[in-house]
Amino acid sequence: MALPKYTEPHYRIWHYIYLTICGAVFFFLIAPLFVIFPLSFNAEEFLSFSEGMKRLDPDAFSLRWYKDMIYGTKNPWGLAAKNSFIIAIFATIGSVILGTVAALGLSSRHMPYKGLIMAVLISPMIVPLIISGVAIFFFMAKAGLAATHTGIVLAHIILGTPFVVITVTATLSGFDHSVTRAAASLGSDPVNTFMKITLPLILPGVISGGLFAFVTSFDEVVVVLFLAGLENTTIPIQMWTGLREQLSPTILAVATCLIILSTLILVTAELLRRRSERLRGINQ
C-alpha cells in the first residue's frame, strides 16, 4: 500500500498513524500466544522470565515441564488427552454425518419450512453456551448419561452440527445440481450418486465443517464441566482445574502443544477453504 507521490503531507501522516494502529492491533492479537513458548522451556518454577532467560543462558532453559507432562507422577494429562481425542473424534464423526445429510435436505429447493428448520438446526450455536450446558445437563441426567463418554459425545454432536450444516450448505450453494441428474440419467442410484459425484465435490466443505466440529469438541469446557465425572476428564477440564488452583509451568507445556495443534488445523482449514473457493469459482 505505497502512497502515490502526490499525496499531501497531512494524509501521509494520517496514513502512517493508521498503519501504526493496525500494527498495534495485530501485536495485541498474536503476541500473547508467543509468550507461552519460551516460558514453557523455563528451568525454574516461576511463570515469568528469569534473569538467566533474559541473558539467553542455555542453563535457564529445559524440557523439565514437558517431561513432567508426559512422565509426571499422578499425571492427569495422559488420560485427559486420550479422553479428549476419543470424544472429539466420535463427536466429529457424528456431527459430520448428521450435519451433511441435513445440509443436503436443506439445500433442496423442495424443502418445506426452510427458515424455521434452519433456525432450530443452528440454535446451539446462537444460544449462549452456559444455557446449552444447563439444558444438555438436564437431558443427560434424566437419560442416565451424565458422567459417561457417550453423554459428552452426544453433547458435542449437538454443539458441532451447526458448523457442519453451515459450511456444507455454503458449499452446496455453488453446487451444480445438473451433474447429479446426469448421473441419475446414466442409471446411478441416489446413494451411488452421492458417494461418487456429490461427496467428492463437496468434500472440502465437509472436511472444514468437520474441523470446526473437532475444534469445538476438543476445546469445549463449559458443557463438559457440567457433565464430566473424574473418569471423563479432558484436556480443557484439566487446564481449567490447573488454572484455577495453581498455575504450574506444566500447563504451559500443554498449551504449547495445543498451539502447535491449532496451527496444523489452521493450515489444513486454509488450504481446504482455498480449494473450495477455487472449485466454486470465487477465486480472485
Next chain:
Amino acid sequence: MSSETKQILTTDGIPLEVSLKKAERKNKVKAFLLVAPLLFFLIITYVFPIGDMLFRSVDDKMVTQMLPKTFKAMENWDGQELPEEEVFAAFHEDFIKLVEDKREGKLSTQLNYTKNGFKSIIKKLRRKSKSFEEGNYKEQIMSVHKRWADVEYWRAIQRRAPEFTGQKYLKGMDMYVNEEGKIVSVEEDRRIHRVLWLRTLEIAFFVTVFCFLMAYPIAHLLATLPMKYSNLLMICVLLPFWTSLLVRTASWMILLQQQGIVNDFFVGIGLVADDNRPEMMYNKTGSYVAMTQILLPFMVLPLYSVMKTISPSLMRAGKSLGGTPFVAFWKVYFPLTIPGIGAGCLLVFILAIGYYITPALVGGASGTLISNQIAFHMKSTLDWSFASAMGLMLLSGVLVIYWLYNKIVGIDNIKLG
C-alpha cells in the same frame, strides 16, 4: 375451457397436474427425510431440555408434596393471626412423616429460600418432636422456638403452597413477594443479581465497542492489501481464532499477573513504581482485556468478508467528484460496511453476554458475570430451578437482541465469513 375435456394427461393416463403434484410431494418428503434425523435428535436432546428448564424454573411441587396436609388445613386460614390447632396438627403429621423419610433437611433448605431462619428451627423441631405428647400440638411446637410462634414464619410456609411459582424469576431480579403479597425489592446492600446483570451488559457492551474500534482498521488493511501480504497477516487473526480458549486465557493470566510481563514493562518504562504494581487481573480490567482479545477475530472476520466485496473504485470515484478522502470514506465506504459491522457486533455482543470461562479465571470477584452465577447455582448450591430461571432470563435477553437486530438491520443482511 373446461377442465374435463382439455386436461393434459401423462402417458400413464393420469392428469399431468396430479402427477406433478405427486412428484413435488415426493421431493418434499425426500428433502424432509434427510433433515429429519438431525432435527429430531436436536429436538429431543436440546429443544425439549430447554423447555424442561422453563418447567423447572417455575415448578414448586416439592414443598407442596412435602406438606400436603398442612396446606389443606391452611386453606381456611386468613393469614392474619397464628393458625389454629388444626394447622399445627397437620403440620406435625406431615413433619413426622418427613423425618421418617429423612427428608426434613430438604424442607428446611426449601423454606429457607423463602425466609431466612428456618434451618435452625426445623433442626430444633426434629430433636424436640421425638418427645412430643399427643394433642395440643400448637402449644408444643410453639414452645420449641419463639419463631414457631411468629405468624411471619407461618405465612412464609403458606406462600409455598402453590405448585407453580414465579419467585425464582423475581429472585433473579432481586425482588420477592413480601408478607402482604406485594412484589418489592430486597434491601439495597443485598441486590447482588441486579449488579451482575448490569455488569454483564456493561462488559458485553464495552467489549463490543473495543472490538469494533480495533477490528475496523485491521479488517480494512486486510481487505485492501495485496493477497500475498494479507494472507500472511490473516494468520495473526486466524491463529488466535483456532487456538484453545483456555490457552489464550492462560497467556493473559501470565501477562497480567503482578510480577507479569505487562507490569514489568510498565515498571521498565517508569510508568509505575516497582513497589506499586497495579492489580490488572482478578478484576474488571482483566475481563475487559482478555475478552476483547479473545473475541476480536469474531469481529474482524465478518468485517473483512464485507470489505473484500467493496470495489476500491468507489472510493476513487468519491474522491474524483471532489470529496476529501475522509468525506469519501464516511459517505461511501462506511455505509457499505454496515452489514459487516452489524454481524460482527451482534456476534461479539452475544458471545460476550454469555461468557463464562474467561471471567471466571481472570475476572475475580468484581469481574464475574451472570453466567458465573448460573454455573455457581448449578454446581455449588444445587438450586437448579434458580439456575434455570436465570438461564432463561439471559436467553430471552439474547432473543430480544436478535429481534431488535432483525428489525433494525435485517437478519438476512448478516454476512459471516
